[in-house]
Amino acid sequence: MNAPNPNSTASRGRNLGVATACVVFVCGMVGMSFAAVPLYRLFCQVTGYGGTTQRVEQMSDVVLDRKINVTFDANVSSGLNWDFRAVDKKVNPKIGETVEIRYEAVNKSDKPVTGEAVFNVTPGEAGAYFNKVQCFCFTKTTLQPGEKLEMPVVFFVDPAIVDAEETKDIGTITLSYTFYPKDDEAPVAALATGEDKVQPKL
Known part of the structure; x- marks a missing residue:
């Protein structure tokens, strides 16, 4: 019995089909990897999954x-020459009471620098009940050399906790x-609202 000729038209067609499928698969995975971060961020904001806080309007x-x-905890990643701290370290509100606290950032470099904050809540189970009315997360913040900026956070803990x-x-x-x-x-928050501000916003 003769072995199939790898140079036949049918073989070349099959090989082309496999190659095309592989390219489509790789392109799809790359696209999903870019979409995964904003989609996961949106999912966490809506559900509180993984200790991500809720955003509310009232x-x-x-x-x-x-x-x-x-x-309150404050951190700066490597590559960002800022001082960042929680002005208010701890509060003891009633559950359901609306509270305002402050963070502060200082640009220690000799040039304008833009940063963006992400947030989390521990324990993770509390994330769905920690409601932020105002915060500076997911918004580009540009500080001039030596500039100091105070950033408020307004929140309450949902009584359902x-x-x-x-x-x-x-x-x-x-x-x-x-x-x-x-x-x-432009960050995801700005793209969603059609805005691109350098100062903290709701």
Whole structure:
């Protein structure tokens, strides 16, 4: 029995089909990798998954006669020559009470630098109940050489946190921000709203 001729028209057609499928697969995976970050970010913001806080437009209309400790953490990634700190280190509000705290950033370099902050909440189960009315996350912030900028965060802890079995005994929540260097590409938050501001916004 003769072996198939690899140079036959049918073989070449099959090889071309396999090559085309491979190219399409690779291109699809590359496209998905670029889309994954903003899609995951949006998913986390909406659901609170993985300790990501919620974004809301209005304050809570229910305040419980029970308090919770909230602490604040500040970090700067390598490559961003900023001082970044939480001005208010800890608060002890009633659950459902709206609170404003402040962070502060200083550009220690001799040139304008743009950064963008991401955030997280621990324990992760509390993320869905930590509601931010105002914050500076996912927004490009440009500081001039030596410039100092105070950035408020307005939030409340959803009273529903005391009803869920996995969160009812939580006594302390930590809100953590990390600033990263940011290039000129518009961030996801700005693209979604059609804005591209350098100062913190709602």
